Amino acid sequence: MPVIPRFIMWGTHLITLVVPIVSAIQVTIPLTAPLGAAPLKGNLVSLSIEQDRWNDWAGMTEPNQFFNNVLDNFIQFTNTPPFVRIGADSEDHTDFSYDVEYEEDIFPPPSTIRPYPEATNITVGQGFYDIISHLPNGTEVHWGLNLREYNLTATYLETVALMNAFSSPAVVEKHIDLKFIEIGNEADLYHHNGGRNSSYNVHGYVSEWEKFAHNVSMTANLSQLSCTKLIGAAFAESSHNNLSGFSPQAIFNLGILESPAGQLINTISQHHYSGSFCTGGGAVLQDLMTKSYIRGNLSVFIPDIKATLANGLDYILGETNSFSCHGAPNVSNTAGAALWLLDYTLYATQIGISRLHFHEGIGYKYNLIQPLALNYSILDGSPIAPLAPHIQPAYYAAIIAAEAIGSSGATEAVEISIDENNISGYAFYEYSRLSKAVFINTIAYLSGAGARNSTHIDFSFTDFGNTPNNMCVKTLKIGYASDTSNLTWGGQTYETSDGRVSGPLIVDVLPIGSGVDLQDTEAILVTFL
Template sequence: MPPMPRSKLWGAHFITLIAPIVSAIEVTIPLTAPSGAASLMGNLVSLSIEQDRWIDWAGTTEPNAFFNNVLDNFIQITNTPPFVRIGADSEDHTDFSYDVEYEEDIFPPSSAITPYPEATNITVGQGFYNIISHLPNGTQVHWGVNLREYNLTAAYLETLALMNAFSSPAVIEKNITLKFIEVGNEADLYYSNQGRNSSWDVQEYVSQWEEFAYNVSTTANLSESSYTKLIGAAFAGSSNNNLSGFSPQAIFNLGILESPAGQLIETISQHHYSGSFCTGGGSVMQDLMTKSYIRGNISMFVPDIEATSAEGLDYILGETNSMSCHGAPSKVDNMDISCNHLHMAVLLLSDVSNTAGAALWLLDYTLYATQVGISRLHFHDGIGYKYNLIQPTTLNYSILDGSPIAPLAPHVQPAYYAAIIAAEAIGSSGTTQAVEISIDEDNVSGYAFYENGSLSKAVFINLIAYFSGAGARNSTHIDFSFSGSGYTANNMSVKTLNIGYASDTTNLTWGGQTYETSDGRVSGLLTVDALPISSGVDLQETEAILVTFL
């Protein structure tokens, strides 16, 4: 039947008593990796950490055990630690002093919109850098130094302290390495954030970057043969939405890669958020989760990626997450919920960035990014930010509105499960490739994974947001067919991310197990369904599954 007319229902308890609808689709999966399939590294999902409270993440006199545990979970799965970027907005507010042991920060007042604001001034000492030794063995690091304050002495001292830390016996013994130095964060925003005057443009940026990056590279003794290289760009948006004229193409055209420092650029980084909460206001979770919206937010970078690839450089999202300014809590008012042939409107209250719905967004966003040439995504985290994958220290006031709360111990948030699922799909072979599966369904996504060229797994995600009070929970039945030559499995195992509602902030389970533990380690009995391929599989609204072909 045709959709019901759109309506507004002013109440939070509207329930429709109907049987769930099961739609059916057939997907065709190649048995061997198609030409051009994306190669995936185990650190595809990595971290960007706001620099101002780095000591809380790493620990000072001893490592932060919770943070190390949740990082080690990925090592157990992929044999690769997440890449850690330390910097962001506060990298451009950092100065160095030999009189400071770790760091001294000045913070603006907390507010309901920004309960945990970034520091406006950070003064650090050598110990701030030395505690990099607290990270897990083999961690690669990407560290930012200050360009915005136009203080060559500060950049010199920060670089010297960095190199002293990474050459220390404690760091060398654990094979923790400084892979990239980033000179300046989001310089395209320097005029709007009062870092430069109205004459600021990309040409002036290239001139200043070359000056500072040359100083940094000579201080660090970098060369084309050295392990440590420089990050290029670190701009706040794509060339499609950056009206200031800052883009990889622009700096390439201005000759940055031919400069002495520019020759040390190995990777181009850009930043992206799928919306904003900088001035408050509501955000609709279903918008964030919608398949077409996710693809639009990634595909806008394609011209930049292509230009970067043409220069022989790697391309990453060096800082990304759901909603800028630390994520969004949301009042979802008069939300239209489309459930196949049913259409209803219901008043719901829901969070966005700290929810199970955001976990499904992160999983699809990450996997789709690999399909357009993005090799790694650094999801931004700070102490108390709404969109964090990890809250690594005890919180004393709400991440949603800044109100006092009982002490909340370190914990993971729902998005962490998405990172775990991506890690399990990639595995530890070092040969994994992935392709998106063609699915003619508006909010069901699928990706096939290959090891040594042969089909091994698939991930399916149902992006329809299911809320309390929305009536029956519908599902999509997926039948499989296979194309090309290669081994055809007869059986499969199915592991499910169980979610009550898209607005849930806790009580998710992955294969029956939880990471919501006091030490960040997985707990509970693993539950995996063993099924014949011929039976297909059901995928509920607000659900993700990992299929392993046996």
């Protein structure tokens, strides 16, 4: 029950004691994985990297050690590196030249909305592809090729260089695999961004894609037995929002899967942002974090997902993040966005999305990772003292998801039914037995808000089996939802010069019967003992 504020008299002045409100809920969790529980892979949270500065992420003459460290942190929990997609808008502005060693870029001037804009022209050489060898052992890669410029020769040269890199001893020895080739980024927007004229439609796209994909598959010597497959769609919008007629259903109906190259599609990718900052303004942190907003943003993809799964294909968000045009200042780069990312990711698994690639670029506001020193503010482009490589708050959400999934290779998850507008919960099962749960409180606690409220959670269990007696509770501690640093996960920080975790681990061991408290703007991981 809510606690009513009390009033006392001190001399002649009335003083209000601000007492936090403590509410209580009971959650019921099955001890065995229910039918339909979502299977989870260790690379559920993966990355999409803007292609124009790939050499900065990977490192040219030697690996980018900071980037490798923060990737390896995930491997410590899951034994699986994050999947890395290299592409996005700049994949459709990339050409190959034998006269270039790594990369030569032409950038537009920066703006307050995009302090670090994408390159409008990228010319790359063989070295640009070869540095894929700098990634951690076992990394799986999804690489984008240029369709927008409609230049078969350029796409052919890119494909040759790509396959040369992945067949090199340095890459083969590290078991770094090219799992997907993507031909064209967000072709449904070509008629908006000057890539095609206003009459361009999904019929024209399928015809073009089949032509280019056939060329790429022949050049790369792909077959049904190949490790490397082709990505389907890579569209910017769901069929619900896409007024231009582009959708997975549309390309299926046009026979893309029956074409020679289309038979190499085993995964459909779509892209999604929860809002836009392309014209500035309009971003509110609490809106992004709200449970109903997260579910509404993702549920529009359900028809696309069902159609994809009905064709025996996998479904991913190959590019996603909070607000398009690199994020909204003081929203996308905050602790509140970490809670958004955690709930967004885990809810996505419940509707059939098997992997999410969170988009990253040098200096983008919504990055999980800033992999090299920055000389200009990510918020408005103003000059700053050099800011060393670092992680941003959303990185903690990816770490929590990785720890919840673990390394068994047999983890499933279900959403826990919680009739609260701002509390989300997910149960995790290993080999069908309950192992962990994540709870997220998405009420934005902000400076000046007064007392910080909390929700007490009590547990009950269904099904036959050994009911847990105790639990370990690990907490994502956040000062305010608007904070951009100083978060801790189990008392530890990843905000270090090398990206490695630091500090003593703090975990509460409690009897199940005591329940657990969850503050506003907080997440916890419960491990059942």
